[in-house]
Every structure is written in C-alpha cells, then in structure tokens.
Amino acid sequence: MLVYVLMEEEPAITLPWNSLCAWFKQTESTCFEMAHGKSVLDLASQHPEFNNLYNEGMASNTLSLMTVVVRDYSETFRGLRSLVDVGGGTGTSTRIISEAFPHMKCTIFDLPHVVATLPESTTIDSIGGDMFEFIPQADVILLKLILHNWNDADCVKILKRCKEAISSKEDGGKEIILDIVLNDDDMTDDKTKETQLFYNMIMMVTLGSKERSEDEWHKIFTDAGFTEYKIKPVFGGVRSILEIYP
Numbered sequence: 001m002l003v004y005v006l007m008e009e010e011p012a013i014t015l016p017w018n019s020l021c022a023w024f025k026q027t028e029s030t031c032f033e034m035a036h037g038k039s040v041l042d043l044a045s046q047h048p049e050f051n052n053l054y055n056e057g058m059a060s061n062t063l064s065l066m067t068v069v070v071r072d073y074s075e076t077f078r079g080l081r082s083l084v085d086v087g088g089g090t091g092t093s094t095r096i097i098s099e100a101f102p103h104m105k106c107t108i109f110d111l112p113h114v115v116a117t118l119p120e121s122t123t124i125d126s127i128g129g130d131m132f133e134f135i136p137q138a139d140v141i142l143l144k145l146i147l148h149n150w151n152d153a154d155c156v157k158i159l160k161r162c163k164e165a166i167s168s169k170e171d172g173g174k175e176i177i178l179d180i181v182l183n184d185d186d187m188t189d190d191k192t193k194e195t196q197l198f199y200n201m202i203m204m205v206t207l208g209s210k211e212r213s214e215d216e217w218h219k220i221f222t223d224a225g226f227t228e229y230k231i232k233p234v235f236g237g238v239r240s241i242l243e244i245y246p
C-alpha cells in the first residue's frame with residue numbers, strides 16, 4: 001500500500017486539485033488536463049518515471065485487494081478455464097489469480113506501452129492493444145478498477161466489447177468487475193462512505209470520471225446488453241465484486 005500512497009502524493013497527482021475551482025466553471029477538460037495540458041495516460045506514456053510510479057502504485061493497491069478476493073471469494077473463479085485481465089497493468093491481479101488457480105489460462109491485456117514493460121512469463125500471456133477496438137476471447141473478463149475511469153457511454157462500449165469476447169452463459173461466461181458501489185444507506189458506516197466519496201473525488205480530479213451507485217451500475221449493464229448481475233462487498237463495502245452475466 002505504501003507505493004499507492006506515494007503515488008497519490010506525487011506532485012503530478014496532487015497539482016490538479018489546485019485547478020478544481022477553475023474546472024467547475026468549464027466543461028472542456030479534466031482538472032488533470034488543466035494542470036498538465038495532457039491526460040494522465042498521455043503523461044504516463046511520455047514519462048517513464050511517472051509511468052512506473054503510476055503502475056507500481058496501482059499494483060500495490062491491487063496486492064492487498066486481490067489477496068483477499070482470491071482467498072475469501074474463491075468461488076468467483078472456480079471452474080473457469082480462461083481469464084483476460086483487461087487493463088491489467090503490471091499484472092499483479094493476474095499473477096495472484098494464476099497462482100491460486102494454476103489450471104486457468106490467464107492473459108494480461110493492456111495498452112502496448114504498458115505491456116512492453118512486463119517481464120517474460122511462462123505461465124501468463126500478455127497482449128497489447130486498445131480495449132475499445134478488440135478484446136481477446138476467454139471464459140471470463142476481469143475489469144479491475146477500469147470502469148470508474150470512464151464515463152457511462154465509454155463504459156457501455158467497453159462492456160459490449162467484453163461481451164463479444166466472453167463465453168456463453170451456459171459455458172460459464174461472465175465479467176468480473178472490481179470497483180466501488182457507492183452506498184448511501186444506514187447499514188454502511190461513516191468511514192466506509194467517507195472512503196468511497198474520497199475515491200469519487202480522486203476520480204473526478206484525475207480523470208473527470210466517477211464512482212457509481214448500484215442504480216448507475218444497473219443502467220450501464222442493461223445498456224450494454226447484460227441481463228443479470230450479482231454484487232459482493234469486499235472490505236466492508238469499500239470495494240465490491242460485481243459479476244455480470246450475458
């Protein structure tokens with residue numbers, strides 16, 4: 001988690017918060033773009049040091065979450081023959097899943113400049129590409145901390161691409177999304193709500209995107225053609241596993 005905290009405290013990440021006031025008065029770009037003149041992904045692709053910190057920050061966050069997910073929610077992955085981790089970054093999630101379920105064929109799919117930095121592996125495939133264009137086929141697609149980066153229309157496009165790539169429902173096809181489901185009910189404690197809202201602010205400042213309530217998730221799933229979904233809260237609801245079925 002330490003590298004994740006270092007990433008959030010990196011001046012390139014904190015600077016855009018100073019643009020919040022100006023950002024509210026316009027509709028053209030994100031706080032991040034106002035501060036840097038480019039998106040976080042463009043900055044990452046052009047500056048290897050920032051790229052490394054961003055990828056390693058995400059990886060350290062992933063390590064704690066995925067260790068719990070494969071241990072306490074192993075039924076989510078059981079019986080699956082293949083998985084593609086879309087936007088898999090440095091592959092931390094994929095490696096944890098592959099070690100826990102060695103019979104599953106696991107593939108990391110990410111932008112070419114990210115895949116280019118991955119170490120060689122005999123057990124995990126890696127493919128570079130653009131998820132808006134093409135996603136490799138598998139029983140299941142994993143989207144961990146991906147959809148909260150995008151607006152609703154882009155989420156629907158990504159989910160439709162994923163739907164083309166997964167097996168049929170009868171063959172166990174599904175998408176596994178790890179993200180936040182915003183809770184505003186009396187059952188959720190204030191610390192959890194505060195953490196969820198802080199992540200919501202981070203998404204707004206960095207990418208102009210957002211975390212979503214269950215109703216908002218339901219709408220994009222339906223718009224992308226999915227018929228059923230299941231939500232499993234992790235870390236008391238700070239994160240959730242959302243399984244969606246074609």
Ligand SMILES: C[S@@+](CC[C@H](N)C(=O)[O-])C[C@H]1O[C@@H](n2cnc3c(N)ncnc32)[C@H](O)[C@@H]1O
Nearest residue numbers: 058062087088089110111114129130131144145
């Ligand atoms: C917030 S990171 C999440 C990384 C990883 N899933 C995790 O949770 O640690 C978003 C990832 O999406 C990737 N990404 C962004 N746009 C993409 C695209 N068009 N096609 C494929 N991957 C993309 C980024 O390179 C980055 O690795």
